[in-house]
Amino acid sequence: MIPELAGYITRSEGKKFLKLRPEIDERVITASGLNANISLYIHIPFCRSLCPFCCFNRYLFNEDKARTYFVSLKKEIDLYIQRGFTFSEFYFGGGTPTILMDELVSLIDYLKRNFVVKRISLETTPREITEETVELLQKAGINRLSIGIQSFNDDTLKTMGRVFISGEEAKQRLFMAQGKFDTLNADFVFNFPNQSIRQFETDVKMFKDLGIDQATFYPLMASPHKKDALERRFNKVDFSREQRFYDIILKELDQVGYDASTAWCFSRGNKMIDEYVIDSDDYIGVGSGSVSIVNGNFFVNSFSLDRYAALVNSSRLPVVGWRKLSRSEHLRYYLLTKLFGLEVDEARFRERFHTGIKKALPLEILFFKLSGIIRGQEKLKVTKQGMYSVSVMMREFFASLNGLREKYIENQI
Ligand code: SF4
Missing domain, CATH: 1.10.10.920 (Arc Repressor Mutant, subunit A)
Structure with a gap:
């Protein structure tokens, strides 16, 4: 009853919060009055295949488009530098940030030339993890690597459309990256249609046995159309089961020294988390479909790759939605x-x-x-x-x- 009430209030608040005006008064995007350093989120919206449940802005990988996109990203960051912004914590998300390693390494070099880089967090999928990629990421100075495992269970992975990797292979990829970064995180999803409580419990137990630094457990939070599509293909998304999944996380991880860093993230020791929304009161998101919050202004970038590129090429911030909170x-x-x-x-x-x-x-x-x-x-x-x-x-x-x-x-x- 209490969780549902708290959720209902947040949902109503969220709906108001997200009513955006199409044009932004660019004068509000200023570094003045901010703490010296705020976080920068960088979105790389390309994937080798598109998972049906995913709500992020992502496109099927096309090398030419992706290379053009990395050029646009640098231009967008330049626009923030011209406005006096400086960043020290960086978060790469996607999509798949490691989709073109040479472009990624060049972008990180560019960040190091322009900012005092303190920490970099980066997410990727297990299919991208090879000895070579891990070495390149280490050399590039990635502090926290997060791998989107989602589940070790082959049936659940199949339901999620992640047919490109088995649970066993995902485990091997985690091993490959273990001990190579300050923090290694594995992402999991819970309460997916057709995922049983027992299957999820096994996932959590396997994670524990692997001794990885950190896990982040995301409840299914599909957008309205994605939720309908999942329900047409599989079962109803049943929120009444969700707390049982969550209780398993608390029960299993508490016993073995994992502390909650957020409501979803559990770490051994003092580890870096990727929730820049918690770490930073203000943050900028660059890239197509990124969101930012600065001095009480919430704004979103264009989700269209063409429009995003056209705006940054004309030296304009690619913002297409804005709300002064x-x-x-x-x-x-x-x-x-x-x-x-x-x-x-x-x-x-x-x-x-x-x-x-x-x-x-x-x-x-x-x-x-x-x-x-x-x-x-x-x-x-x-x-x-x-x-x-x-x-x-x-x-x-x-x-x-x-x-x-x-x-x-x-x-x-
Ligand atoms: S790989 Fe990750 S970002 Fe890409 S479609 Fe699948 S879940 Fe979404």
């Missing part, structure tokens, strides 16, 4: 992201918004406290019992974002 929207978004990171620091909130969190969001804090989701005073910590509610809230927020992605992809905005 109201103060309450901004405060709630901030609260949601920090809850997802399992701790809201009152002092940091005060420094950012010049008011106390209990004064700024009294009803929200009262609800989270009364429902047992958080406790504490100066640092509001998410309780173990509250973690599933936070997971539902974040799933609902991302599902709204996926709805927006779907609309922009379909209409090639």
Whole structure:
């Protein structure tokens, strides 16, 4: 009941948040007033095949298009440099960032020439992992490598359309990368139609046995059309099962020294996570279909590769949707992201918004406290019992974002 209520509230909030104006007043995208360094997310939207459940902006790999795209990316980053932005933490996501290793290495060199690079996180799929790729990524200075395993179960992988790799091969690829980076993460999906609780439990146990640094478990959060398509092909997406999956993660990983870094990410030791939405109050996303948040402005880049390239080639930011968040929207978004990171620091909130969190969001804090989701005073910590509610809230927020992605992809905005 509490998780559903928290999720419902987030869904309604997310729908408002994502009503965007097509034009942005570019003067609002300024580095002034920001902390010296904010995070940069870089989107590489090409894959060798397209998984049917995936809601990200991604296109079937075409070498010419991908090479042109890497040129556009550098131009877009230049536009931010001209506006005074500086970045030290970098997150590559996709799509498949390793799809053209020479272009990726050249882009990382370019970042190192222009910024003081502190940390780089990069995601890829197991099919991309070879000894050679791992070595190149190490040499390029990747600190955190995240591999989208999704499941070790061959039936589940088949249902997901990931026929290019078996669970056993995925395990071997993880082994290949183990110990080569500061943090190695494996991504998994739970509550996929036809995935049984038992299959998922086996996935979590196998992950534990491998002794990998970190795992991130994503609940299925398909956009409306993707969800309909999955339900036509398989079973209904049944959210009533979701908490049982989540409880398995808590039960299995708690016993063996994995700590929750977010509601979805569990690490051994102090590991880097890829949730720039938690690490940074503000971040810029570059690349087709990326989203950014800067000083209470939420904006999205064009999802069309042609439009994206045309805009950056004319020295314009490729932004096609913008919302100046109201103060309450901004405060709630901030609260949601920090809850997802399992701790809201009152002092940091005060420094950012010049008011106390209990004064700024009294009803929200009262609800989270009364429902047992958080406790504490100066640092509001998410309780173990509250973690599933936070997971539902974040799933609902991302599902709204996926709805927006779907609309922009379909209409090639
Ligand atoms: S899940 Fe990963 S590999 Fe599959 S289409 Fe999406 S981004 Fe590409």
